Amino acid sequence: MSQNGSVVKPVDVLEIIWKTLKDNYPMMEYAGVLDDCWLDEYRRKIVEVSDWASAYRLMEELVNRLNDYHTRLEWSGKPTLSTPPVKLAFVEEGLIVVAEADSSTSLKPGDIVLAVDGMNAMVLFRKLLKRAFGATVYAKRIWALNQMLIGDPESPVELTVYRHYMGVFNVRLVRRQRLKQDSVISYRMLDGGAGYIRIAAFTEGAGFIKIFDDALENLREARCLVIDVRDNGGGSDGLAEAAVGRFIDRPIICSINFQRRPGTDVHDKFIAVAKPRGPWQYKGKVAVLINAGCCSACEHFVSGMREAGALLVGEPTTGACGGSRPINLPGGAVLYVSKTFPIHGKTPSPLNGIKPHIKATPRLRDLQAGKDVVLEVALKTLLGL
Numbered sequence: 339m340s341q342n343g344s345v346v347k348p349v350d351v352l353e354i355i356w357k358t359l360k361d362n363y364p365m366m367e368y369a370g371v372l373d374d375c376w377l378d379e380y381r382r383k384i385v386e387v388s389d390w391a392s393a394y395r396l397m398e399e400l401v402n403r404l405n406d407y408h409t410r411l412e413w414s415g416k417p418t419l420s421t422p423p424v425k426l427a428f429v430e431e432g433l434i435v436v437a438e439a440d441s442s443t444s445l446k447p448g449d450i451v452l453a454v455d456g457m458n459a460m461v462l463f464r465k466l467l468k469r470a471f472g473a474t475v476y477a478k479r480i481w482a483l484n485q486m487l488i489g490d491p492e493s494p495v496e497l498t499v500y501r502h503y504m505g506v507f508n509v510r511l512v513r514r515q516r517l518k519q520d521s522v523i524s525y526r527m528l529d530g531g532a533g534y535i536r537i538a539a540f541t542e543g544a545g546f547i548k549i550f551d552d553a554l555e556n557l558r559e560a561r562c563l564v565i566d567v568r569d570n571g572g573g574s575d576g577l578a579e580a581a582v583g584r585f586i587d588r589p590i591i592c593s594i595n596f597q598r599r600p601g602t603d604v605h606d607k608f609i610a611v612a613k614p615r616g617p618w619q620y621k622g623k624v625a626v627l628i629n630a631g632c633c634s635a636c637e638h639f640v641s642g643m644r645e646a647g648a649l650l651v652g653e654p655t656t657g658a659c660g661g662s663r664p665i666n667l668p669g670g671a672v673l674y675v676s677k678t679f680p681i682h683g684k685t686p687s688p689l690n691g692i693k694p695h696i697k698a699t700p701r702l703r704d705l706q707a708g709k710d711v712v713l714e715v716a717l718k719t720l721l722g723l
Contacts, residue, residue: 452498
């Protein structure tokens with residue numbers, strides 16, 4: 339590969355990636371990087387490969403060792419991969435179907451996946467888990483489960499599944515893009531006088547604020563409120579703060595961010611504050627449902643709601659450094675690097691996530707019965723049952 343008349347080798351790009359990370363990443367030491375041992379390890383690996391595709395995969399593997407979803411490597415020709423419309427989870431030492439993204443499959447929550455394209459699913463899962471990307475054990479499990487199913491768009495994958503009372507059978511699925519959700523926000527009343535708001539993402543600009551405010555207005559008389567942000571991948575911090583503002587009567591801190599000045603060890607401190615927002619604030623008890631799918635602006639929201647007094651129920655969020663700046667590399671690749679080191683609460687959230695007040699995870703029998711145990715735990719606590 340040539341760049342401005344000179345030949346660029348994969349090892350040259352690797353060296354630049356490493357220097358770029360050391361000059362820009364907000365806190366390499368926190369991720370365990372004290373010297374150049376990672377660089378030395380991957381330099382030895384890359385000189386042994388003969389093609390750029392393999393070299394880029396190794397470079398990506400190095401970047402992923404930071405376990406930071408805001409820091410990633412992109413390059414021309416990088417494969418676009420998809421998963422079939424099904425979600426799996428690691429439940430009671432089994433690989434269990436949690437939900438379908440649409441109704442195109444015959445799978446049901448509680449089905450146990452035994453094999454993927456004829457390969458033992460648990461053996462494959464544990465192998466992938468050893469090199470999984472993610473800051474917490476929960477995030478690593480999600481990554482490994484996705485990698486089990488991922489492949490070329492529109493390609494088939496066959497699952498061997500066990501269902502209680504039915505036995506073992508095979509299901510052929512197609513890897514395709516997930517169906518777009520109808521709305522980023524939905525709401526309804528639940529039994530016992532509780533209100534429920536689902537926020538799928540902090541997107542859609544001013545439209546988000548109106549939709550959220552309308553949902554809250556319709557649930558104004560609710561005895562208590564559950565806000566479900568599980569698997570919310572983020573969006574706008576400003577929209578997250580606007581949502582928090584409907585539950586507070588004074589300014590509160592959503593996050594404290596330390597942004598590194600590139601090429602130096604100097605960090606500038608920025609405090610993100612949510613302010614009360616009218617026309618009124620909800621005063622009842624609030625629970626927020628969380629899991630490892632909560633990322634970026636969603637963690638900003640979770641942190642703010644915790645500070646506002648909400649009860650967090652579920653599993654820890656993922657945890658990562660904040661923001662991202664693109665940096666062009668020789669050969670056309672782009673390295674996206676986190677800009678800030680955030681603190682959510684008393685414990686830094688990168689590599690830790692935000693922990694719930696009450697840990698709640700699904701059990702196999704709950705999934706088979708169609709129960710949402712995390713929601714049930716939150717309601718029982720809020721309603722004092």
